[in-house]
Amino acid sequence: MIYEVSPLAIAVFAAFVALTLGISFYMGRSATSSAGYFAAHGQIPWFVNGVAFAGDYLSAASFLGICGMIAFYGYDGFLYSIGYLAGWIVALFVVAEPMRRLGRYTFADALNYKFQSRGIRIIAGVSTLAVSVFYLIPQMVGAGVLVQPLLGLPHWAGVVLVGVVVILIVVTAGMVSTTWVQFLKGALLVIFSAVLSMIVLNRGLEANPTTETATLRTLGPLPANDNDEGPSLSSTRSALPDLEGEEVLQPTGGWDGTPFLRTRVTATGRINVWLPRQASDGLHYLDECQVVTQAADGKTLVAGLPRGTGEGEATLLPVGSIDRLPEGETKTGPLGPLEFFRTVGGSEVRLWRNQRVDEADGGVSTVYYPQPTSGDKILRPGEHPAFAGIRGGSWFDRLNFLSLMLALFGGTASLPHILIRYYTVKDEAAARKSTIVGIACIGFFYVLTLYLGLGAMTSGAMDVTDSNMAAPLLARSVSETLFAVISAIAFTTVLGTVSGLILASAGAVTHDLIDSFRSEPLADDKKVAVAKIASVVVGVIAVALGILFKGMNVSYLVGWAFSVAASANLPALVMLLFWPRVTKQGIIASVAVGMVSSLTWILLSADTFSKVYGLPASDAPMPFSQPGLVTIPLSFLTLVVVSLMTPRHIESA
Amino acid sequence: MAGRNARLGLVLFTVYAVFYAAFVLVNAFAADWMDAKPLAGLNAAVLSGFGLIVLALVLALFYGVTASSAPSDMQNGEGR
Structure with a gap:
């Protein structure tokens, strides 16, 4: 819990x-x-x-x-x-x-x-x-x-x-x-x-702290026959080694075509989800995932059971662990401020990602699955989906x-x-x-x-x-x-x-x-x-x-506010301070254009289409989601053009 | 005071903006450069990120020491 x-x-x-x-x-x-x-x-x-x-x-x-x-x-x-x-x-x-x-x-x-x-x-x-x-x-x-x-x-x-x-x-x-x-x-x-x-x-830092490994399991290495079959082994087997009391479910609905394998605990009806993984030693393992389902009737299920801690209920488990520390250590002891980064960089950390799966009965499941990731990748830009584009x-x-x-x-x-x-x-x-x-x-x-x-x-x-x-x-x-x-x-x-x-x-x-x-x-x-x-x-x-x-995503909404503020307010403020030729019409036009253009851009962006309207991101007319690169210069340009087209302000005595 | 501080501010702003722009452009167009480990076993991403934060503080303190203060400054209740 x-x-x-x-x-x-x-x-x-x-x-x-x-x-x-x-x-x-x-x-x-x-x-x-x-x-x-x-x-x-x-x-x-x-x-x-x-x-x-x-x-x-x-x-x-x-x-x-x-x-x-x-x-x-x-x-x-x-x-x-x-x-x-x-x-x-x-x-x-x-x-x-x-x-x-x-x-x-x-x-x-x-x-x-x-x-x-x-x-x-x-x-x-x-x-x-x-x-x-x-x-x-x-x-x-x-x-x-x-x-x-x-x-x-x-x-x-x-x-x-x-x-x-x-x-x-x-x-x-x-x-x-x-x-x-x-x-x-x-x-x-x-x-x-x-x-x-x-x-x-x-x-x-500590490798595999007990809080996680005691509850979320890793099966393997799997026998040689299973290794060859890899992710498709679910279609040919009804049971997994080392997994007594759980039967393998055939993929239905949106599960078909995903890499996940599902098992049902016969005694409780709990559904467990597994993700095949090939380790650096070439052997195959199955990592236990976590799954939350919004059932068609509106109920929230965890691992196929009602959310809760009572009998017949299930709850999500806490995560966040290191698979491997540098040089095979299991625990580092106190670390200095720079040594901390060197140690994380040399480790393999278990990050968690998620994937949506449509159930055959109309419900929607979200699978949270572990993704062992090299520390070097964690300490460099480009891991988040919003930033992944800077790498290729x-x-x-x-x-x-x-x-x-x-x-x-x-x-x-x-x-x-x-x-x-x-x-x-x-x-x-x-x-x-x-x-x-x-x-x-x-x-x-x-x-x-x-x-x-x-x-x-x-x-x-x-x-x-x-x-x-x-x-x-x-x-x-x-x-x-x-x-x-x-x-x-x-x-x-x-x-x-x-x-x-x-x-x-x-x-x-x-x-x-x-x-x-x-x-x-x-x-x-x-x-x-x-x-x-x-x-x-x-x-x-x-x-x-x-x-x-x-x-709604909190950081995403804050990004809106920064873009609108920078587009609407900054050009007028800066030009007022550093350009004597600025006119009141120029300021009004700049703030209005900056505000309206940045808001319009945001509302027509791919991010808003997918996250707010629930429409395909590809339908959005804007080529990229963040407006500032276009709307801030546009606001500056508007101010300059309108100021040059309108009479210069004359200071009163 | 205002004119001198404004000029000094613009110079310091330009210095920081150049470093910030370089950081952003490298991340956008040559992100692999950030994987290099030039110093103390730390990669360029961590070094340059912390470097920008420290540079901001150093420039701010330099500005605080160098910028002119109005006479009313001494009445603002602060002691130094």
Whole structure:
């Protein structure tokens, strides 16, 4: 059983939520004005703001998504770490100080500082909302994923719980409480990730830890006759050697033509699935797989039995093991930070992949099967399906990779909830220093992701069905207490990021959109009240979308937000700072074209066709899925062309 | 202050962008190069990945030390 509701985890989780809310209510008195509510009066100390940057930025996608991707595919997840951190270089060297100098509450302030244009304010407000909502969806989905095993609650309850807590945080004290929650969360996340990484190094690596081999079997080497027949032996045999009490099933439905072999335990009716493998010594083996079936009547079955731990039920088993360590060692003992990579590189690790199989009765099974993989392959790019194209794929696969890395590079400095954090410090120097602190915290954390991910990969504690849980389950392989703390931190990770996003959205609605449609701006006290209402509305929308998008890949959705942000916001911001000829029409056109083109591209991409619409990926009209490589230059080009076609802005005295 | 910092920022940004672009282009078009083990038994993928993260931190610290500060900086509550 991978997940059990733990009273300790619930207690730690409740303590974190109580602490978070306590901070919010305590800080509530400082948020009565717009300056207090949206920008914490610009009085947040730069160091606190820097750590809060980490708390704001290191979202569920970073902690859960990247660690999970590394745990399942190795180095490819680390590419996200590199890209996400690189984005902070743009933030520090290009955006940080001008943002603080030019704006007050929102991204639109900076964009509009010399034009005072209603059009810029509206389009920047819409863009902020679009990016924030795209970013909110994966956070809420992540919250549901996390709470489900932790508290034993259904997905929707987790999403609602996050929604309620975040709305309370944002409504009570706006940016003040949000900042301190993010500071707390950022500090805890980095500290406990470091602790967990040190535990991974100190524990070292072990070949075939008992957690896995005791439960998932390998049969073989098979007799010579079977070796010749290889994968087809199921069609000629009714029983396998060393497998008493299990009969071989003839392939039916979608099983016919797959390499898998199925057996039924005659006493219990349990269905076991096996995958033939030829080892490096030339002999054949059968590795036990795991199978989950969505039956035609809607029930979920594990190994053909109802999911559960009772009699006549079955549950998935934890995975993650090393088949072979370098030089035939069985256990390494404590490893140094570099020695860890050398050892993983020289090992053979059992990764897990999956394949969908249509059952003859209309149900759908997913087979999770082991794939022994050389450590050298794990520590290089190209193992994940999304990145496999860089090794021998088409030009479009390579362009897709370039496009993703460009969006990660340009997206960070265009995310509205990151940009508004520049208004919470006193001046440009503080903005600069807080960004440097943010880079130090975030960079350190991203270095740790490789240790955490590879540690989870070899921990014997992973859930084959859910890569997002790799980091918390790594903690569980150490101790229940650490699992409770890491899970609670992961939950506050979601709280911190969602708070920032809702605040950015509320600012855009109140300050950019509502004010633009009125003859004169809202009074200060009314503005705060409207922002609180907007926070509740955005929070409720986020909850609804979080429930609606259940099951969507978290990292994939975050990629949308980065692409839209980089396409819509970055060109306008950069050109405003470095090109005197820019006009308000150029900025409006650039943001609009960047936003619409990137959204359109995403909605017509192969990824969206297959993962969202359920249509064949080959039907998608776009040549590759990531839009940034086309839409970011398009947005730049639009800005230049429109600016040159419209009258130059004349500064008023 | 703003103009000097902006110029310095652009130079440092360009330095990092060149290394990042080289990393991305090698991964996209010559991924096999990442298998080479030039140093300490570690492959180029791990070395260059960590190298980019460390380079970001070094450039950020260099910028922090070199960039000009406004007079109000000293009133921001920080001590150094």
